[in-house]
Amino acid sequence: MFKIETLMVLIPGLPLLSAIITAALGKWLLRSRSHWPAVLAVGGACLLSVLLLFQVRREAAALHEAGDAQAAAHAVGYEKTYTVWTWAVVSRALPARATFGQQASETSHSADPPGTTVPEDSSTSADARSLEIGITLRADPLTAVMLVTVTLISLLVVIYSIGYMHDDVGYWRFFTYVSLFVFSMTMLVSASNFALLYVFWEAVGLCSYLLIGFWFTRPAAAAAGMKAFLVNRVGDFGFALGLFLLWTTYGTLNFHDTAAAPGILGQTLLADPSQYAGGWVATAICLLLLLGACGKSAQFPLHVWLPDAMEGPTPVSALIHAATMVTAGVYMVTRCTPLYLVSADAQQVVLLVGMITALLAAAIALTQTDLKRVLAYSTISQLGYMFIGLGVGTLPGIVAGMFHLFTHAFFKALLFLGAGSVMHAMGGVIDMRRFGGLRRRMPVTHWTFLIGALALAAVAPFAGFWSKDAIVAAISQRVQDDHHGASVALYQWVFWGSLFTAGLTAFYTFRAFFLTFYGEEQIPEEAGHHAHESPPVMTWPLIVLAAASVFVGWCFQRGQRFDHFLMQTPSLAFSSAQATLPAGEHGGHGNVAVVSTLVALIGIGLAAYLYLGDRWEVAWIARRLRWLYTISYRRFFIDPIYMALFVWPLRGLAAFSYWLDRQCIDRLVDWVGRVPLAIGASVRALQSGLLPFYAMAMVFGLLVLIGILVR
């Protein structure tokens, strides 16, 4: 029906159009109808994304079946790229130095059988390489999965926002930003070169900043927006350095092969992975990219911005800060799998970062009293899980990380929107100590939240179970495979750590659930007449997401559908990635599933015991383990530590610079500024206004010139 290129352009194009329309007309014309462009555009984009997914699936399957055909024999995975236009060309940007990509193409040139389409001129243009940045979009299984996830969640959140944001003065502004975000995010996952990826990486950051500070008149919101922006700058700095290193190493920034150069993740290099740069360069690239991913995906030590980001409207928290944007780091690392597979060190760093983050955030979530903050820390913790999956370093682990991204998007969006529904009813109050027992007043929210909580706690058969189980299974597989390896202890620790974290997750999720919906009914006075179930426009997205949270895990895990589809992505389909697949048929992680379900049930049971009914043990534990409780409640004191280590010294430096500027440099400049005036004043007298004097001055000047020059 649609050509695949048309779909690739339309999916980001529609939200962009909606953003422009809403921005131009929202304030004057659309006003309370401002949601229509966004709903239609995002809905359209969602539909087209599903079409794209099926098209990719069909074509990839066709490619797979025609395995013996000449064309497919050399293709690694399925990909399709489409250059909308070439955005920037800098000729001879890279000096004449043999780059990695060049060496690669030269050697592979001789090794390739005739008839393959290795770019001819890449080996001959030995003098210089030009930098060419195209607006190039790509379609492959990974992008298709991301597109469907992003647009589907976006659509539901946009619909939900109609109810949540009604009567807000910035109604049109909200939908403009959200449309802009959907455009940026779809472009981010469709980009086929690192430069474009970076541009939209920043663009989603900008949208996030705008939406966190949406109620910018509240100082907390403005400060949170600033914090998110600044912390992300640290990560993006690393990302940018990573790109520079990629450019100097490979001489291109493209994912795909072009006539000028073989792409970093292109068919030429993937066909012969030994061409990837190794050693410290590989590790440095991976770690720099990881720093960028840590910023965007709120991983330790750059996780501090995400809890504060909850100052934004709750739909935004659901969409950007739980389901989509924060997963960009996971997406990027998955996309760069070939780079990470070269460097075992970098992979272990990914694993460690994920583990630390998962455990730390779960420990903090135990004691928070703000419902959205519990969910925020849980998001950080679950993102940590995804990084654990990526850091395992085997294909099942990576795919499991992506699968967790996919399922998590549904149930975490559900939980956030449920929290938003509660917040909406409670008149903006989100502190769990001030409300309780809401299950009768808000039945739909209650039941859907329960489903979300079960999915997050990873209870079978809800979505979170399948994906978390896949990650834990991948680690245990790694432990088994590596039992002679030097770093087996690390994997062992991560295995037990992730199980423990799963227990913590179940506990804090149900703690929040019980505190909110059970116990004595308690409603803050801010709620007023709002304290009832939310309108259908808000509850229907909850119901859809709840249904998804029940089924997506089971549906897509069945017969390894998700895995097989995703593995046709070039970055995951190439030989050294496939080599990490376990040799035997792996049906044998049933015991892992049993253990992790047991752990989840223990966590839920403990939460039920402590928080269903008013137990004296809660206060007793808090008192007896006061220091542990304080550390968790104060979030491991990371914010004060950062204040002391970075913020205050920098403020001091800024104050000093300000003083230096005002007292020294400005005065110096003032003095310099007087020099021209003084020169002018000294020659002003010459301009006497007398004609004879002028004539004499000219004659005198002429004579001086002649006298000096004519010899």
Next chain:
Amino acid sequence: MTTDSVLYLLPEATLAGVATLIVVLGVFVAWRAVWSWVAAAGLVFAAVFVLRFDGVADGGLLAGDAMASFVRWLVVGSGLLLVMAAARASCRTQTAEYVGSLLFAVLGLLLVASAQDLTLMFVGLELVSIPSYILLYLGGRGVPGKEATAKYFFLSVFSSAVTLYGFAFLYGIGGSTHLVEIHARLIDGVPSGFQLLGALALVLIFSGLAFKIAAAPFHFYAPDVYQGTSPINAAILAVLPKIAGIVAMVRILGVAMPGQSETGWHLALVVAALTMTLGNTLALWQNNVRRLLAYSSIAHAGYMLIGLTVAFAAQQTVDTVSQFDGLAAMLFYLAVYALATIGVFAALTYLGDDQRPLETVDEMAGLGRSRPITALAIAVFMFSLAGVPPLAGFWGKLGLFASAIAFQPGQAGGAQGWLLVLAIIGLLNAVVAAGYYLRIVAVMYFRSSDRPAAGEGGAGAWTASFICALLVLAVGLLPGPMVNASRQAATAARTSVQQDAVERAADVAAGSVPFSQTPAMNEPF
């Protein structure tokens, strides 16, 4: 003179005819506004002819090269804008005489544009100067106007004499009035015993032309004259003689006098540095707008001389056409300067009323509110003159400074360091200049006034300034075509003194060149 030359001179002939018609019939026709329209129509016809008969001149007195067409476009365009801007203001005076004189001045400038001969060049220069005296007299008001006219007249006559004196020496050593032959004679060095005369001719011609472009120390007249006359007269004086001077410098000093490079670059460098520094520092002190702009125009003459300095220094090197061509940069700057200057004076004309023009910077307070479009146009001109991107003036300064910085000496290396110093002086001056340009912008936008400007200068003035602002913006955003045109012009100026030599030699052999003075002075006179 062949048919080609006649066709080539059609623009000049048209202007001469129209100007004569206006001056003669002006006595009988009372309705004065008509003459501006007639003059404009004449200029449009001239433009059409420039377009139609581009580059068909033979190799005689006229060089129908890219340089000539670049300057002719600039001149006809400037003339049209000036006639538009003067439409209302000239009605107060003897319109016919005023507009007629303006056309004569434009005609003189067209001759300068393609003159390849000292005689024709001088006639052209005088044809610019003499109508200027009349314009000053007609456009001036009261005693200050007469004082301005007198000052300009006497000093201009003096400078013409100096120029002519220099021409005479050049004729003496070159053995011809024709630039191609002078070039051919001097390419192998000044005849022995006449080295002194070569340098003398250079200094004299340079000094005479320096008066036309208001370069120090021949700039004294400019502030007094601009202040004493009307804004539109100031525009005419700030643009037409400057184009004439720069073009004559390119044609004679820049390309036709090889072997004077050593004297040349020293001279131009000193005068350039002196001129821009004097102009900018003195402009800082001014409160009268036209006086301020007079100093600003002096400073711009200084910037343009950077290009001439580079061109002189480049004559020493083997490769005369470097990547950054001084003459091209100078021509580009000239065009950009002309646009912005006509624009700002047109805007000032528009802002004044019948009784008195806008005098001081303070009177411009609050224009941002009371005359938003004119104020915006003035702001565009100020930013362009200050050299702020993305306006045309930025590219002009960039070209000039880059030509000085990028200068690569081939054989003699003495100039390189000094050119760098000159570029730095130029940059410092640009910073100083921003001070007074931005002051005007600040006064317009950040100060309010209870007495808004009259704005009775006529629709023509308003339109002229608007068009200029658009052009400044357009050239700023798309500098490519104009840069290329100026490069081609400079290259053509260089090659036509050389290539014509071959053709002319053939003509001389055929005995068909009446002005030829070839069997000239090999022995001392």
